[in-house]
Amino acid sequence: MRRKALWGAGMAFLLLVGCQGKKVAEVGKEVITQREFYEMLESMYGAEVLRGLILQKLVVQAAQQxxxxxxxxxxxxxxxxxxxxxxxxxxxxxxxxxxxxxxxxxxxxxxxxxxxxxxxxxxxx
Structure with missing residues (x-):
């Protein structure tokens, strides 16, 4: 589950740049854009994703050294x-x-x- 969240948040961040205004859902007459969706994902999981990426890089660097x-x-x-x-x-x-x-x-x-x-x-x- 955690891995899926990390992966999802990472993908969300990458997609944010190209899909900022696209509609992902509609609640009544209000639209939820991809930008809103991805900003929420980043705020919820962004720090965790960054920590995971940093740890991965550190592991690979230590193995190389x-x-x-x-x-x-x-x-x-x-x-x-x-x-x-x-x-x-x-x-x-x-x-x-x-x-x-x-x-x-x-x-x-x-x-x-x-x-x-x-x-x-x-x-x-």
């Missing part, structure tokens, strides 16, 4: 492991679509998760 950057192969292994949890490839892609995600988003998330895991477990092996 310590030589713990996950390889594409490691990301691929985790992606395949995740896909095995679905009854079919179609089910996997439906899940992505239902969550408003693409496989590239998932790969990025897996990359960051692996980098964090490597940082947390460094020296434990």
């Amino acid at each position: 310590q030589g713990l950057v996950p390889s594409q192969g490691e990301v691929e292994v985790e992606l395949q492991r995740l896909k095995q949890g679905f009854p079919s490839e179609d089910a996997y892609f439906r899940w992505l679509k239902q969550n408003g995600r693409e496989e590239t988003d998932l790969r990025r998330d897996l990359f960051i998760s692996l980098a964090l895991w490597k940082l947390q477990t460094k020296g434990l092996n």
Whole structure:
């Protein structure tokens, strides 16, 4: 749920620039514009989204500094492991679509998760 909120708020911010006056809803005779909608999202989740982005960047930078950057192969292994949890490839892609995600988003998330895991477990092996 939190991830969806963060993702939604991030997308809202990006879309704000191009869609400021477009109508998203009408209540009686009053219109709610995309600008109003996105400003509300940003006010509710903006700081949380920014903190999340900062933490992601810090994780990747720390992994780079310590030589713990996950390889594409490691990301691929985790992606395949995740896909095995679905009854079919179609089910996997439906899940992505239902969550408003693409496989590239998932790969990025897996990359960051692996980098964090490597940082947390460094020296434990």
